[in-house]
Amino acid sequence: MNTVDKILGAAGPPQVSKASPPVETLRKAGKVLGWAVERIAALLIVIEICVLFSGVIARYVLHRPLIWTDEVTSILFLWLASLGAVVAFRRGEHMRMTAVVGMASPRVRAFLEVVAIVAALTFLLFVVEPSFEYAAEEAFITTPALELSNAWRASALPTGLALMAVFAVLRLIDVADWRLVGTAVLLVAGLALGFFLMAPWFQTIGNLNLLVFFVGVTAVTVFAGVPIAFAFGLATYGFLALTTSLPVIVLIGRMDEGMSHLILLSVPLFVFLGLLIEMTGMARAMVAFLASLLGHVRGGLSYVLVGAMYLVSGISGSKAADMAAVAPVLFPEMKDRGAKPGDLVALLSATGAQTETIPPSIVLITVGSVTGVSISALFTGGLLPGLVLAVTLCAVVWYRYRNEDLSHVRRATRSEILRSLAVALPAIALPFVIRAAVVEGVATATEVSTLGIAYSLVVGLLIYRRFDWRRLMPMLVETAALSGAILLIIGTATGMAWSLTQSGFSNTLAAAMTSLPGGTAGFLAVSIVAFVILGSVLEGIPAIVLFGPLLFPIAHQVGVHEVHYAMVVILAMGIGLFAPPFGVGYYAACAIGRVNPDEGMKPILGYMGGLAVGLIIVAAIPWISTGFLG
Incomplete structure (x- = not known):
C-alpha cells in the first residue's frame, strides 16, 4: 500500500451512498x-x-x-x-x-x-x-x-x-x-x-x-x-x-x-452528421461496396478498412463516429479470416491518424478558425496528404498479410459488385456534394453541414429506408456533449494563447524558431516532433488552438505555405493522438473494437512507422498539400 x-x-473506490x-x-x-x-x-x-x-x-x-x-x-x-x-x-x-x-x-x-x-x-x-x-x-x-x-x-x-x-x-x-x-x-x-x-x-x-x-x-x-x-x-x-x-x-x-467563432458552429453539425450516416446505413453501404471489390485479395479487408475510413471521414468529420461506423461492420469478418484483435485495433487507430486531414475534419475547421487560413483551401489541400498516408499504410498491410490463406474466401461476381455499387452510390456521393457546395460557393463551411444533414435525411428515409426516430434525441444529446467539451477547451485555450502572446512569449518563440539550423526543413522537423508530443498529451484540438496562432505566422516567415504547414502539423498531431501509451485516440479505438489495449501495443508499431514515412513525404513535398489550390 x-x-x-x-x-x-484501505477501502476500495467509493460508491454512491444511501442518501x-x-x-x-x-x-x-x-x-x-x-x-x-x-x-x-x-x-x-x-x-x-x-x-x-x-x-x-x-x-x-x-x-x-x-x-x-x-x-x-x-x-x-x-x-x-x-x-x-x-x-x-x-x-x-x-x-x-x-x-x-x-x-x-x-x-x-x-x-x-x-x-x-x-x-x-x-x-x-x-x-x-x-x-x-x-x-x-x-x-x-x-x-x-x-x-x-x-x-x-x-x-x-x-x-x-x-x-x-x-x-x-x-x-x-x-x-x-x-x-x-x-x-x-x-x-x-x-x-x-x-x-x-x-x-x-x-x-x-x-x-x-x-x-x-x-x-x-x-x-x-x-x-x-x-x-x-x-x-x-x-x-x-x-x-x-x-x-x-x-x-x-x-x-x-x-x-x-x-x-x-461562427465557423466552429460546423463542429456540432458535422458531429451530428457523422452519427446520422451511421444510423441511416450509409457508412455500411460504402464498406460493403469496398469489401466486394477487395475482399478476395490478401489483406483485402484491411485495405477496405483504410479506404472506408478515408471515405467516411470525408462525411462525418468526427473520428469517434468514423471508427464506430466502420469497425462493427468489418471486424467480425476479419476475425473469421484469422486476423488478430490487436492488429485490428492497431490498424483502426492508424487510419484514425491518417484521415485527420480529410475534409470536413473538425481539426481543419478549428485550424481555420484560430489561424485565419481559408477553410476552403484546407478542405482542398487535405485530400491528397491523407491519400499518401493511406498508401504507406497499405504497404504495411501488404507486407503483413502477404502469406494470408484465402482458399476459403469467395470472390464477388461482377453483378454483385455492380449491385453493391448501386446501393452505395448515394452514400459515396455525399463527400463530393459537401466539397462541391463549398468550392462552388453554394454554402459556407458552416452552412454546408446542413446540406449534408438534409441529404442524409432524404437518402436515409427514401433510399435506404433506415431511420430510427428513437435514436434521434440521444444522438442530439451526444452531439451537444461532445461539441460542448470541444468548445470549452477552445475557449480556455484561447485565453491561454492570448496570455502567452501578451507576455511576449510569442516573440521569443518566433525568434527561437526562425533561428533553428536547417532553415525550413529544421523548422518542419521541430514542428513535427512538437505536435506528436502535444497530440499525445493535450489531444489534437487543444494543441492546435494553443499553438496554432503562435506557430503559423512563424511558418510564413520561414517560407512554409500555410496550408502545407497545416497538413504537416495536423498529421503529426494525429500520430500523437492515436499512438500509445498516451494517445487517447488509441484507447477510443480499443473501446470501439472491444479489444484489450495491451493486445494492440506491438502491432501498432509497424503502422505508426508507415504513418511516419507518409508524414515525411508530405512534409518534404509541399505540392502534395498545395498542388490543387489553383
Missing part, C-alpha cells in the same frame, strides 16, 4: 435539471440546422438573403456551446488524460477522480462572478440587424459556468466517502491558498511565471486527470490573477471569443 493509500484508507431524504431530494432535482438542460441543448441544435439551411435556400434558391441568420445563429451557438459543456460535465465526458491516473491503485485513482471534480469546481467558482460582470457589460452593445442587446448572447457563459458548478457539487454529494471528498477539498484549497500567498513573489520573477503556470500547473493538473479545459482555465486564471494587474474578466472575454 503506497503513502496516498495509507492516508485515504438521507434531503440528499435524495437534491439528486432528484439534479436529474430533472440535467434532463431539462439536455433537451434544451438538443433543441438548439435542431434550430441551428433549420436557420442555417433556411439561409442557404433563401440566398441560393430564392435569391433573397436573410440578413438576420448570422445574428440568430451566433446568439444560439454560444448557448449551445455553454449548455453542451454542462451536459458533458454532468455525464463526465470532458476530455482528459487518464493514462497516468490509470496506473495508480484503485483507491488513489478514486481520490484523483474526486480531486478532478474539486479542481474543476474551483475554477468555476473563480470565474462565475466575472462572467456575470462580463454579461452585464455586454448589455450596452446591440446587434446591427435585430437590435438585440448582446447580453442575450453573453449571458450564456455565466449560465453554463453556474450550472456546471451546481453539477460539480451534486457529483461530490454522490460520493459516499466523505473522508475522500474532504481530503480532496483540503488539498485543492491548500494549493490555491499557497499560490495566493505567493503572489508577491510571482510578481518579481517576470516571465518565469510562464513556466510555473503554463507548464507546471498545466502539466500537473492534466496528468492528475483534471479535464483539459479546466486545467487550461486554472493555469490561465492563476497567471492573470497572481502575476498581472489585468482584471480576470479578460479571461471571460477570450473564452467568449474562442467559443463563439
Whole structure:
C-alpha cells in the first residue's frame, strides 16, 4: 500500500451512498435539471440546422438573403456551446488524460477522480462572478440587424459556468466517502491558498511565471486527470490573477471569443452528421461496396478498412463516429479470416491518424478558425496528404498479410459488385456534394453541414429506408456533449494563447524558431516532433488552438505555405493522438473494437512507422498539400 493509500484508507473506490431524504431530494432535482438542460441543448441544435439551411435556400434558391441568420445563429451557438459543456460535465465526458491516473491503485485513482471534480469546481467558482460582470457589460452593445442587446448572447457563459458548478457539487454529494471528498477539498484549497500567498513573489520573477503556470500547473493538473479545459482555465486564471494587474474578466472575454467563432458552429453539425450516416446505413453501404471489390485479395479487408475510413471521414468529420461506423461492420469478418484483435485495433487507430486531414475534419475547421487560413483551401489541400498516408499504410498491410490463406474466401461476381455499387452510390456521393457546395460557393463551411444533414435525411428515409426516430434525441444529446467539451477547451485555450502572446512569449518563440539550423526543413522537423508530443498529451484540438496562432505566422516567415504547414502539423498531431501509451485516440479505438489495449501495443508499431514515412513525404513535398489550390 503506497503513502496516498495509507492516508485515504484501505477501502476500495467509493460508491454512491444511501442518501438521507434531503440528499435524495437534491439528486432528484439534479436529474430533472440535467434532463431539462439536455433537451434544451438538443433543441438548439435542431434550430441551428433549420436557420442555417433556411439561409442557404433563401440566398441560393430564392435569391433573397436573410440578413438576420448570422445574428440568430451566433446568439444560439454560444448557448449551445455553454449548455453542451454542462451536459458533458454532468455525464463526465470532458476530455482528459487518464493514462497516468490509470496506473495508480484503485483507491488513489478514486481520490484523483474526486480531486478532478474539486479542481474543476474551483475554477468555476473563480470565474462565475466575472462572467456575470462580463454579461452585464455586454448589455450596452446591440446587434446591427435585430437590435438585440448582446447580453442575450453573453449571458450564456455565466449560465453554463453556474450550472456546471451546481453539477460539480451534486457529483461530490454522490460520493459516499466523505473522508475522500474532504481530503480532496483540503488539498485543492491548500494549493490555491499557497499560490495566493505567493503572489508577491510571482510578481518579481517576470516571465518565469510562464513556466510555473503554463507548464507546471498545466502539466500537473492534466496528468492528475483534471479535464483539459479546466486545467487550461486554472493555469490561465492563476497567471492573470497572481502575476498581472489585468482584471480576470479578460479571461471571460477570450473564452467568449474562442467559443463563439461562427465557423466552429460546423463542429456540432458535422458531429451530428457523422452519427446520422451511421444510423441511416450509409457508412455500411460504402464498406460493403469496398469489401466486394477487395475482399478476395490478401489483406483485402484491411485495405477496405483504410479506404472506408478515408471515405467516411470525408462525411462525418468526427473520428469517434468514423471508427464506430466502420469497425462493427468489418471486424467480425476479419476475425473469421484469422486476423488478430490487436492488429485490428492497431490498424483502426492508424487510419484514425491518417484521415485527420480529410475534409470536413473538425481539426481543419478549428485550424481555420484560430489561424485565419481559408477553410476552403484546407478542405482542398487535405485530400491528397491523407491519400499518401493511406498508401504507406497499405504497404504495411501488404507486407503483413502477404502469406494470408484465402482458399476459403469467395470472390464477388461482377453483378454483385455492380449491385453493391448501386446501393452505395448515394452514400459515396455525399463527400463530393459537401466539397462541391463549398468550392462552388453554394454554402459556407458552416452552412454546408446542413446540406449534408438534409441529404442524409432524404437518402436515409427514401433510399435506404433506415431511420430510427428513437435514436434521434440521444444522438442530439451526444452531439451537444461532445461539441460542448470541444468548445470549452477552445475557449480556455484561447485565453491561454492570448496570455502567452501578451507576455511576449510569442516573440521569443518566433525568434527561437526562425533561428533553428536547417532553415525550413529544421523548422518542419521541430514542428513535427512538437505536435506528436502535444497530440499525445493535450489531444489534437487543444494543441492546435494553443499553438496554432503562435506557430503559423512563424511558418510564413520561414517560407512554409500555410496550408502545407497545416497538413504537416495536423498529421503529426494525429500520430500523437492515436499512438500509445498516451494517445487517447488509441484507447477510443480499443473501446470501439472491444479489444484489450495491451493486445494492440506491438502491432501498432509497424503502422505508426508507415504513418511516419507518409508524414515525411508530405512534409518534404509541399505540392502534395498545395498542388490543387489553383
